[in-house]
Amino acid sequence: MTLTIENLQEIAKTETDAVESYRYRINVCMAAGCLSCRSDVVKASLEEEIRRQGKEKACLVRGVGCLGLCAVGPLIDISPLNVTYQAVQPSDAPEIIGSLTGAPVSRLLLPADQPFFSRQKKIVLENCGIIEPERIESYIAAGGYEALYQALRQMSPRQVIDEVTASGLRGRGGAGFPTGLKWTTVYKARQAVKYVVCNADEGDPGAFMDRSVLESDPHRVIEGMAIAGYAVGASRGYIYVRAEYPLAVERLRRAIKQAKRLGVLGENIFNTPFAFDIQLRLGAGAFVCGEETALIASIEGRLGRPRPRPPFPAEFGLWGCPTLINNVETLANIAPIVRRGGGWFAGIGTEKSKGTKVFALAGKINNTGLIEVPMGTTLREIVFDIGGGIPAGRRFKAVQTGGPSGGCVPEQFLDMPVDYDSLREVGAIMGSGGMIVMDDGACMVDVAKFFMEFCMSESCGKCAPCRVGTTQLFGILERITAGDGSIEDIDTLKELCDLVGATSLCGLGQTAPNPVKSTLRYFENEYTAHVRRHHCEAGVCAMGKAREATT
Amino acid sequence: MTPTAPIAQKPRTDVNPVRIYTLRIDGRDVSGREDETILTVARQNGIFIPTLCHLDGLAERGACRLCIVEIQGSPKLFAACVTLVKQDMDVITDSARIRDYRRKILELIFSERNHVCAVCVVNGNCELQDLAVKLGMTHVRYDYLNPPQSVDASHPRFSLDHNRCVLCLRCIRVCKDIEGASTWDISGRGIHARIISDLNQPWGESETCTGCGKCVQVCPTGALSEKGKSVAEMTKRPQFLPYLQMMRKEAEI
Amino acid sequence: MTPATASPALSSPSLSPATPDKRLRIIDRTMRLHGYASHALIETLHAVQEAFGYLEPDLMRYVAGRLKVPLSRVYAVATFYHFFTLKPPGEHTCVLCKGTACYISGTAEIFRKVEEMLGIHAGETTADGKISLMTARCLGACGLAPAGVFDGTVVGNLTLDTVVNKLQAWRSHDADHRESAGDRENRNRCR
Ligand SMILES: Cc1cc2nc3c(=O)[nH]c(=O)nc-3n(C[C@H](O)[C@H](O)[C@H](O)COP(=O)(O)O)c2cc1C
Ligand code: SF4
Ligand code: SF4
Ligand code: SF4
Ligand code: SF4
Ligand code: FES
Ligand code: FES
Ligand code: FES
Numbered sequence: 005m006t007l008t009i010e011n012l013q014e015i016a017k018t019e020t021d022a023v024e025s026y027r028y029r030i031n032v033c034m035a036a037g038c039l040s041c042r043s044d045v046v047k048a049s050l051e052e053e054i055r056r057q058g059k060e061k062a063c064l065v066r067g068v069g070c071l072g073l074c075a076v077g078p079l080i081d082i083s084p085l086n087v088t089y090q091a092v093q094p095s096d097a098p099e100i101i102g103s104l105t106g107a108p109v110s111r112l113l114l115p116a117d118q119p120f121f122s123r124q125k126k127i128v129l130e131n132c133g134i135i136e137p138e139r140i141e142s143y144i145a146a147g148g149y150e151a152l153y154q155a156l157r158q159m160s161p162r163q164v165i166d167e168v169t170a171s172g173l174r175g176r177g178g179a180g181f182p183t184g185l186k187w188t189t190v191y192k193a194r195q196a197v198k199y200v201v202c203n204a205d206e207g208d209p210g211a212f213m214d215r216s217v218l219e220s221d222p223h224r225v226i227e228g229m230a231i232a233g234y235a236v237g238a239s240r241g242y243i244y245v246r247a248e249y250p251l252a253v254e255r256l257r258r259a260i261k262q263a264k265r266l267g268v269l270g271e272n273i274f275n276t277p278f279a280f281d282i283q284l285r286l287g288a289g290a291f292v293c294g295e296e297t298a299l300i301a302s303i304e305g306r307l308g309r310p311r312p313r314p315p316f317p318a319e320f321g322l323w324g325c326p327t328l329i330n331n332v333e334t335l336a337n338i339a340p341i342v343r344r345g346g347g348w349f350a351g352i353g354t355e356k357s358k359g360t361k362v363f364a365l366a367g368k369i370n371n372t373g374l375i376e377v378p379m380g381t382t383l384r385e386i387v388f389d390i391g392g393g394i395p396a397g398r399r400f401k402a403v404q405t406g407g408p409s410g411g412c413v414p415e416q417f418l419d420m421p422v423d424y425d426s427l428r429e430v431g432a433i434m435g436s437g438g439m440i441v442m443d444d445g446a447c448m449v450d451v452a453k454f455f456m457e458f459c460m461s462e463s464c465g466k467c468a469p470c471r472v473g474t475t476q477l478f479g480i481l482e483r484i485t486a487g488d489g490s491i492e493d494i495d496t497l498k499e500l501c502d503l504v505g506a507t508s509l510c511g512l513g514q515t516a517p518n519p520v521k522s523t524l525r526y527f528e529n530e531y532t533a534h535v536r537r538h539h540c541e542a543g544v545c546a547m548g549k550a551r552e553a554t555t
Numbered sequence: 556m557t558p559t560a561p562i563a564q565k566p567r568t569d570v571n572p573v574r575i576y577t578l579r580i581d582g583r584d585v586s587g588r589e590d591e592t593i594l595t596v597a598r599q600n601g602i603f604i605p606t607l608c609h610l611d612g613l614a615e616r617g618a619c620r621l622c623i624v625e626i627q628g629s630p631k632l633f634a635a636c637v638t639l640v641k642q643d644m645d646v647i648t649d650s651a652r653i654r655d656y657r658r659k660i661l662e663l664i665f666s667e668r669n670h671v672c673a674v675c676v677v678n679g680n681c682e683l684q685d686l687a688v689k690l691g692m693t694h695v696r697y698d699y700l701n702p703p704q705s706v707d708a709s710h711p712r713f714s715l716d717h718n719r720c721v722l723c724l725r726c727i728r729v730c731k732d733i734e735g736a737s738t739w740d741i742s743g744r745g746i747h748a749r750i751i752s753d754l755n756q757p758w759g760e761s762e763t764c765t766g767c768g769k770c771v772q773v774c775p776t777g778a779l780s781e782k783g784k785s786v787a788e789m790t791k792r793p794q795f796l797p798y799l800q801m802m803r804k805e806a807e808i
Numbered sequence: 809m810t811p812a813t814a815s816p817a818l819s820s821p822s823l824s825p826a827t828p829d830k831r832l833r834i835i836d837r838t839m840r841l842h843g844y845a846s847h848a849l850i851e852t853l854h855a856v857q858e859a860f861g862y863l864e865p866d867l868m869r870y871v872a873g874r875l876k877v878p879l880s881r882v883y884a885v886a887t888f889y890h891f892f893t894l895k896p897p898g899e900h901t902c903v904l905c906k907g908t909a910c911y912i913s914g915t916a917e918i919f920r921k922v923e924e925m926l927g928i929h930a931g932e933t934t935a936d937g938k939i940s941l942m943t944a945r946c947l948g949a950c951g952l953a954p955a956g957v958f959d960g961t962v963v964g965n966l967t968l969d970t971v972v973n974k975l976q977a978w979r980s981h982d983a984d985h986r987e988s989a990g991d992r993e994n995r996n997r998c999r
Contacts, residue, residue, distance in 0.1 A: 037951050040962035074951030209946035210908030216948075247854065247891050249948055286854055288889030290744070291945065305847035306881075307741075307888050312617040312637040319569045366909035366950040373951050407908065438950075440908045454911050458945070464888075465722065465741070465748035467618045472663040475746045476697050496697070503659050506632055507620045737878030742887040753879040754865055763879065 006275045007267040009153050012144060019145035026064035028104050031081045033133065034067035035219045036212075036251050037074035037373075042094070046078050049094035053101045063101070066142075069220020071133035073120060075372040081133065088114040119389045120371050125352070127360050128336045129376045132220040137255050140262040143223040149268050151342040155231045156276045159342075164235040165191060168338065170346030172358035177203055177294075177331030178409065178435050179511075180357070180424040186328065189318040190236040193326035198238035200229050201322065201329045203299060204245040204252070207291035208407030209458065211438030213362040214332040216374050218245065218252035221336070222259035226282060228335030230269065231342060233280045236328050241282040244299050247289065256284055291408075291462035295510050296321075296329045298464070309464045310510035331436070333362055353379030357423035367404075367440040370395050380421040383413060387441055398443040402526070406435025408455045408462075409515035411522025412448065431522040433515075447544035448527040449534055453481040455519035463512065470513030473504035477520065487547030489535040497531075498524065570639060578644040593635040593646055594622055604648050605657060605686055607664075608723040609636040610773055612796025614732060616724060619664075621657055621686065624648045632656070658692045666697040667746075668704055669718040675777040676789045682775035683721060700746075709759030712782055713771050715750065720778035722748055725793075726770035733799065738764045750778075831859035835867075839874055846877045849885055853892055862893045898933040898940035900978045902971070903957040907946030913953040918968050919943070925972065939978055 023029060032038075032047040047067055054063045071079045076090040082104070089100065089112040096112060103109050126132075136142040143149070155164050169184025190198060202225060206214040218225065229241045245253055260282050263269040271279045285303050292298050293308040300322050302308040321327025337359060341349050350358050357379040363386065366372050370392030377386060383403060387393065394400050402412040411432035413420075420426050424434050442451065460474040477500050483489045501517035501524075508514045524531060533539045538547045574589040580597050587596035592615070597604050607619040617637035624635045627645035635648070647653070664683070672678050686692075704717035727739040727750070738761050742751040752761045771779045773793045780789055838855040842848030852875065856867050863886050872882045886892045904910075904919050919930075926934055926941060933940040949955040952964025958974055 036948055036962065037964070040949050040952060040955070040964050074949075077952075206948075207945075208908075209906070210910075210950050211946070212948040212950055248944060248946070286851065287891075288850055288854065289891035289945075290889050292744075302850065303847070305845075305849040305851075305877075305885075307884055312634060314639075315569055364950060366953060367912045372909075372953070404908065438908070440912060442912060446912060451912075454908070461745060462945075463745035465743070465745045466616070467620050468660055468664050468667075468721075469620055471722070471746055471748070472667045472700075475700060476663065476666070479698055479700075499659075500697075503656060503663075507623055507656050507660060509617060509620065509634070731878070737880055740878070740880035740884035742884055744888050751880060751883060754868060754883045 006272050008275065009150075009157075012149060012153065015141055016145045016147075019141040023064065023066075023145070027062040028064070028085070029083045030063060030065045030100075031068040031071075031083070031133065032065060033069070033071045033077060033079045033081075034137075035070035035074075035216060036249075037070060038077035038079060039251070041077045041091075043078035043080075043092075045094045046080070046092050046097070049097040050080075050101065053097040057098075057101055059101065059104075063104070066136050067138065068134060069132045069137045070129075070216040070374055072124075072129070072375065073114070073371060073373045075370075076114070079114070086116065088116065090114045120373075120375070120392065123385065123390050124376050125360050125378050126376050127340050127349075127352075128217060128224075128333055128362050129220075129374065130340070131224065132216065132374075135221065137220050137222055138258055140223060140259065140266060143221070147343065148223055148339075149227055151339040152227050152230050152234075152268060153274050155234055155342050156274045156278055161191060161235045161237065164231060164342065167341055167346040168235070171337075171341045171349035172346075172353075172356075173334065173337055173341065173349065174357060174424060175331060176333035176337075176361070176436065178406070178433065180434060183330065183334055186318060186330070187232065187236055189316075190238075190326050190328040193319060195326055197240075197323075197325045198236060199322045199325055199327040200233045200236065200238045200241040201299065201303070201317075201327055202229055202241065202243040202332060202335055203294060203296070203329055204243055204249075204332045205287050205294040205299060206246060206249075206332075206436065207294040207462075208409075208436050208438045209291075210366055210440050211364045211407060211436050213364050213374060213437045215246075215249050215252055216364075217332055217336050217362075218249070219255055222252075222255045223263065224336050224339060225256075225332055226259055226263055226269065228330075228338035229282060230273070230280045231338050232328055232330065232335065234278050236326075238328065239279045239281065241280065242285050242303055242322070243282060244285045244287060244293070244303060247286045253284065253286065260284065290464075291458075292464045292510070292512050295512060297510070299329065300327065307464075309466045310512075312509060333437070354421060354423045356425055361422070361434070361437060363437045363439045365391050365439050365441065368394055368398065368443040368445070369441040379423045382419050382421055384418040386422065386439070387418070391441065394441070394443050398445060401442045401444050401446055402448070404432075404440040404442065404451065404519070405438065406433035406518070407438050408458045409433060409511065409518055410435045411518050412442075412451070412526060414526045431518070431525055433518070445542055445544070447485075447540050447542040448523040448530050449481065449485055449540075450542075450544045452520045452523045453478065453485055456481055456516070459512065459516035463516075467507075467509040467513060469504050470508040470510075470516065473500055473508070474513070474516055476500055477504070477517070481520070484531065484534050485540070485545040487534065487538040487545070491532070491535055493535060494524075494528075494531055576640050576642040576644075578640055578642065578646065580646045581648055587640040589639065591640055593624060593633070593638050593640055593644075596640055597635065597646075597648060602648060604635050605690060606636060607682065607686065607721065607775060608725065610725050610793055610796065612733070612800050613725060613728045613773070616728075619721075619723060620660055623653060623656060625650055625653060654690070658690050661687060661690055661692045662695045662697055664721050665692075665695045666699050667702075668720065669699075669701060675719065676780045676784070676786055677719075677777035677791075678786055680786075680790050681777060702746075707758050708782070709757035710761075710764070710766075710782075711759060712766060713758070713768065714780055714782055715758055716778050716780070717749060718778075719776045720750055721776055722750070723775055725773040725775065726750065726779060729769045729773045729796070733796065734765060734767050734769050736763045736765050736767075739770065834859050835871070836874075839871070844875055846875050849875055849877055849882065850889070853882075853886060857892055862896045865894075893931075895933065899938050900959055901940045901942060901957070902975060903942045903944050903947075904966075904971075905945075905947050905949075905953070905955045906943045907950060907953075909946070909950035909953040910955055915954040915956075915966075918954065918966065918971055921968055922971060922975065925975065939975065 078092050081088045087108045165187045173183045174180040290308045293302045295310045298308040298310040317327040362376045402414045456478045460478045463470050465471045505517045570590045572590040577586045585600050605621045608616050615637045617634040622635040623632040625647040707715040730739050731737045738752045752758045835855050868882045872879045930943045954966045955964045
């Protein structure tokens with residue numbers, strides 16, 4: 005059976021009718037954050053309670069994806085009442101179900117007019133916390149797979165690429181490479197066999213955007229990949245996902261199976277000659293495998309060691325074939341762009357950075373969680389309005405963006421609009437979207453040491469500058485934080501940063517010095533205080549004398 | 556269907572081996588085929604670029620970074636052994652900046668393990684030592700990492716001294732691509748990377764080593780050596796490789 | 809295609825023909841699914857680790873033979889990727905996250921204390937084989953930093969006390985703590 009648009013609409017209608025036949029829909033967050041606070045038990049107890057009160061006909065309990073404010077999970081959301089409860093415990097079930105007809109349970113209520121929710125603009129996350137990630141019908145009811153239909157039946161591959169180019173979308177994996185341009189290169193390659201690869205290796209420690217998208221709305225990524233496959237002429241795709249995300253893996257597996265059963269993956273999709281198949285590949289705990297040539301090697305079952313580029317994967321990638329590699333969030337933007345047109349997307353954001361960006365807020369900030377804002381939103385809005393500011397009355401010190409390849413943005417740039425170029429100017433990068441907020445309790449030398457330790461242990465060891473250089477850099481930082489550094493050490497740091505950045509083979513080594521460089525740029529006084537006065541302002545580093553005294 | 560063909564050394568299909576480009580290296584007009592690297596063309600024209608991981612006859616790795624060169628118009632540096640020539644490219648192989656970086660990379664390599672030339676079997680016959688002389692590296696300013704490293708003397712004829720290994724991976728490549736034994740590989744990653752044979756067994760107990768000695772001949776340092784040879788006798792002959800490959804090609808025809 | 813039963817002469821109990829092991833069939837199935845292609849190496853090692861908890865040398869040898877991959881490459885892959893372990897895990901596993909968010913929120917301190925208390929370092933198992941201590945680079949639960957995984961269950965907002973209590977409970981073999989098969993499976997996956 006091949007699927008038609010009528011089938012799709014029918015599925016959507018049946019699903020919507022079924023859901024709306026219930027007076028109350030209770031959405032329980034079943035993404036990893038809330039699950040680790042036992043939201044599965046909460047869901048079970050709500051269902052149990054509904055049965056006990058005999059309200060099965062009126063109440064539907066659905067497991068949905070991340071609602072965003074993971075810090076106060078488990079979260080549940082009740083429509084059409086429009087109330088959201090936070091930190092719900094299984095024992096709260098009777099009260100919640102009992103209050104459906106009356107006043108909401110005020111002790112659990114999450115204030116509805118929070119800027120956390122009202123200041124966001126959701127494109128990538130539009131379905132997160134709204135649809136059921138484990139059911140394809142739920143995605144279709146939200147307009148899912150219509151964009152694929154539109155692309156296959158009403159547009160030529162060239163037209164699809166034109167829309168993506170017109171949207172101004174840039175890669176969300178870190179470098180911000182224009183997506184339309186990348187697609188065009190693969191499209192133009194003349195080989196018969198091509199591949200689409202989704203990079204879901206989210207290696208930045210402290211970022212969880214891709215995980216949330218995969219757990220909350222896996223079909224969106226599949227649809228984006230299928231459209232990409234049609235546009236560039238590939239009939240096979242791979243999703244390379246971290247093995248540390250078992251839930252995302254499970255939901256992807258299920259989603260692919262459902263998509264195949266329904267016929268949105270497979271042969272003759274929507275009665276066209278287009279065929280597309282997706283396979284999953286599990287990472288095995290190597291940050292460097294996020295680098296595209298290493299990722300390809302890893303899919304081919306080899307060591308994840310990068311190779312020199314060119315040739316770029318777009319010309320010579322997986323099994324030597326032209327390969328399109330895109331990040332999860334990049335692909336998640338594709339369906340809306342096809343559905344609403346590139347011009348609509350290009351209307352959001354700043355001049356050179358279009359659309360929205362998902363950020364994972366973590367660290368010393370009140371509202372840790374997942375947010376999506378238009379490009380060009382200022383850091384102040386993100387940290388203080390949406391993020392709710394710094395807890396425990398402490399002072400904001402810096403935001404670290406871009407993880408181990410990025411840098412720190414200090415207080416004086418709080419009013420800077422966040423986009424690819426402005427961040428680069430101040431010595432940080434957009435990266436994949438991890439934002440770690442630091443208060444005055446953080447020592448910047450210690451932070452630099454932390455990232456250098458990460459790069460050192462994640463270096464693949466192929467090229468000498470990165471393998472030995474990161475180890476030397478870490479050694480010096482360790483000496484400084486132990487109070488045994490000298491003023492010459494700071495010069496050696498600078499020299500090595502320059503060397504490693506300029507001569508390393510791949511992006512990991514080339515960007516590994518960034519956290520040191522940016523902390524030196526804005527907080528060199530902390531470095532000198534460590535070496536001159538053996539003093540750590542924040543009190544994080546146990547310095548020579550102090551250390552001896554305590555042990 | 557999944558492709559099952561071996562993929563490790565698939566030849567590039569995106570370059571045309573008959574197209575000839577003209578370019579400049581250090582101000583000299585030279586020409587090279589589209590599938591030739593800057594290093595090849597430079598050497599054809601008698602221009603010296605230091606190399607360590609490169610060896611004629613082995614697949615390229617681009618890993619030691621000693622062959623870095625500048626290309627006019629790009630702020631980035633390129634490894635000459637893996638960068639193909641292009642029409643009108645303007646390459647500089649010997650600027651002050653490059654010399655400085657090369658020296659520092661060499662210092663890093665020396666600081667990584669334990670090189671004590673005076674007691675080393677290849678003293679006077681060592682590519683690493685030669686490079687230090689050529690690049691004018693007289694001392695190491697970085698901390699010596701001094702990792703405890705072992706010597707594997709279990710093989711009846713050869714021995715492996717990890718203290719001298721620079722992880723150029725020539726041994727791995729020659730054993731896999733030329734001898735076809737794949738005895739060597741590399742375990743771990745980053746600074747903990749180490750050459751291993753088979754399942755990390757002593758070399759002498761390896762089930763795959765044919766004892767051909769190719770790895771010993773190509774090793775640029777004293778890491779792999781023949782037993783019972785005095786320092787004066789321990790000269791290596793890595794030049795056999797291009798010859799071997801040529802003869803094999805002849806045989807195929 | 810190669811038949812899935814006949815195996816080369818092997819010494820390990822898990823591989824001896826006398827005790828055909830169900831877990832071995834899972835590994836065979838993974839390899840068959842990929843047509844015994846060499847690129848299935850990582851997927852197969854995942855299957856081995858999931859079934860056996862770690863990569864035993866004889867199993868690596870077995871996989872190498874089946875997929876026609878050099879032994880040295882199997883060992884290289886097994887040691888390159890942090891997810892794989894060559895040592896059998898302890899009865900319980902404690903994974904502490906050392907990602908950025910967790911580091912900023914103080915896992916380093918918890919970690920130091922735990923190492924002290926157990927007398928082992930990350931990646932090691934206590935002498936009595938009870939507890940393995942491991943680190944992760946972000947579990948994706950950064951919103952709840954500091955986070956960790958105890959026998960397969962992700963726990964957020966850790967404090968030194970909660971961790972120490974948990975470990976103490978494991979040590980004293982609490983009667984009410986019984987490990988389920990699901991826990992075991994999760995543990996293998998959540999390293
Ligand atoms: C060391 C390193 C790690 C990377 N990690 C990731 C990652 O975890 N996720 C990702 O999407 N891209 C990562 N990238 C970027 C990818 O190489 C690649 O640029 C990206 O997947 C392209 O997709 P995009 O154009 O959609 O951004 C990494 C790059 C480097 C150099
Ligand atoms: S820069 Fe680092 S990670 Fe990249 S190839 Fe070199 S050693 Fe490997
Ligand atoms: S390998 Fe070369 S550089 Fe190293 S100790 Fe021996 S002679 Fe000296
Ligand atoms: S002696 Fe020959 S077969 Fe043995 S390891 Fe060296 S190159 Fe390989
Ligand atoms: S043993 Fe010799 S050839 Fe092999 S990696 Fe080390 S230095 Fe290179
Ligand atoms: S995981 Fe539940 S709100 Fe994010
Ligand atoms: S010779 Fe070119 S990188 Fe080693
Ligand atoms: S940093 Fe610990 S869970 Fe992400």
